[in-house]
Amino acid sequence: MPPNDHNDRDRIYAQARDYVSEFEFDESVARVFDDMISRSVPGYRTVIAMLGVIAQRYSRPGSTIYDLGCSLGAATSAMRRHLPFDDCAIVAVDNSPAMIAKARDNLRTQHSPVHVSFRCEDIMTTEITHASIVVMNFTLQFIEPKDRFEMIKKIFDGLLPGGVLVLSEKIFFEDAVRQNRMTELHHAFKRANGYSDLEIAQKRSALENVLIPDDISTHQARLELAGFRTVDVWFQCFNFVSLLAQK
Numbered sequence: 001m002p003p004n005d006h007n008d009r010d011r012i013y014a015q016a017r018d019y020v021s022e023f024e025f026d027e028s029v030a031r032v033f034d035d036m037i038s039r040s041v042p043g044y045r046t047v048i049a050m051l052g053v054i055a056q057r058y059s060r061p062g063s064t065i066y067d068l069g070c071s072l073g074a075a076t077s078a079m080r081r082h083l084p085f086d087d088c089a090i091v092a093v094d095n096s097p098a099m100i101a102k103a104r105d106n107l108r109t110q111h112s113p114v115h116v117s118f119r120c121e122d123i124m125t126t127e128i129t130h131a132s133i134v135v136m137n138f139t140l141q142f143i144e145p146k147d148r149f150e151m152i153k154k155i156f157d158g159l160l161p162g163g164v165l166v167l168s169e170k171i172f173f174e175d176a177v178r179q180n181r182m183t184e185l186h187h188a189f190k191r192a193n194g195y196s197d198l199e200i201a202q203k204r205s206a207l208e209n210v211l212i213p214d215d216i217s218t219h220q221a222r223l224e225l226a227g228f229r230t231v232d233v234w235f236q237c238f239n240f241v242s243l244l245a246q247k
């Protein structure tokens with residue numbers, strides 16, 4: 001990513017608010033998003049870097065790679081850098097105009113023969129075809145729970161045999177003790193990255209009805225029901241995981 005996208009520090013919830021409205025991926029969030037996600041999601045940079053490794057391993061010549069909920073294009077950029085086939089194409093989708101505009105800008109300076117098309121649309125309407133890799137990096141958690149199976153099934157149907165879905169998510173633990181422990185560790189991570197207790201509390205309340213995490217067994221069962229042959233947790237840090245599901 002170009003340096004300007006690293007510079008804006010997230011102070012969105014730094015001042016006390018009378019009323020905390022629902023979180024939106026609008027212009028103010030897009031402006032600070034790289035800083036926000038890096039300081040809020042433990043392991044985010046590692047996950048992005050490993051998407052490059054996964055893309056190198058699982059891409060197929062002439063296939064399409066989808067980045068669903070691409071935000072500023074970090075996953076697209078990492079995969080594009082490592083793709084061994086020039087005739088692959090990447091489709092990067094987000095329904096936030098501010099995010100897509102910045103993603104397009106960020107990728108403009110990256111030199112690569114791999115074509116990227118950006119689409120500003122709801123991923124529920126995105127047609128998936130001839131895919132070797134589909135990435136949903138911390139995006140399914142923002143889709144209505146009732147629509148999640150349909151989304152996963154559509155991805156499965158659009159993947160080539162042997163194709164993979166990388167699904168990264170914040171997860172919820174049924175066991176209350178474990179849920180509290182992981183939530184505490186996540187908040188400690190945010191505090192260590194400079195967020196105040198006020199920022200943590202206000203952001204949490206903004207996300208309350210917007211980011212709805214599933215537990216790991218719900219994810220695994222849904223992927224298996226959709227038809228995925230294997231489902232592996234390849235990354236976990238506290239209450240954040242990434243799964244690799246192969247068709």
Ligand SMILES: C[S@@+](CC[C@H](N)C(=O)[O-])C[C@H]1O[C@@H](n2cnc3c(N)ncnc32)[C@H](O)[C@@H]1O
Pocket residue numbers: 025037068069070071072073074075093094095096099121122123124136137138139142143
């Ligand atoms: C946490 S961010 C994803 C981060 C990004 N994948 C990355 O690796 O940096 C979630 C993104 O999903 C997008 N999003 C949420 N619901 C969506 C939907 N129904 N259709 C398209 N994009 C959606 C948001 O606008 C936001 O940019």
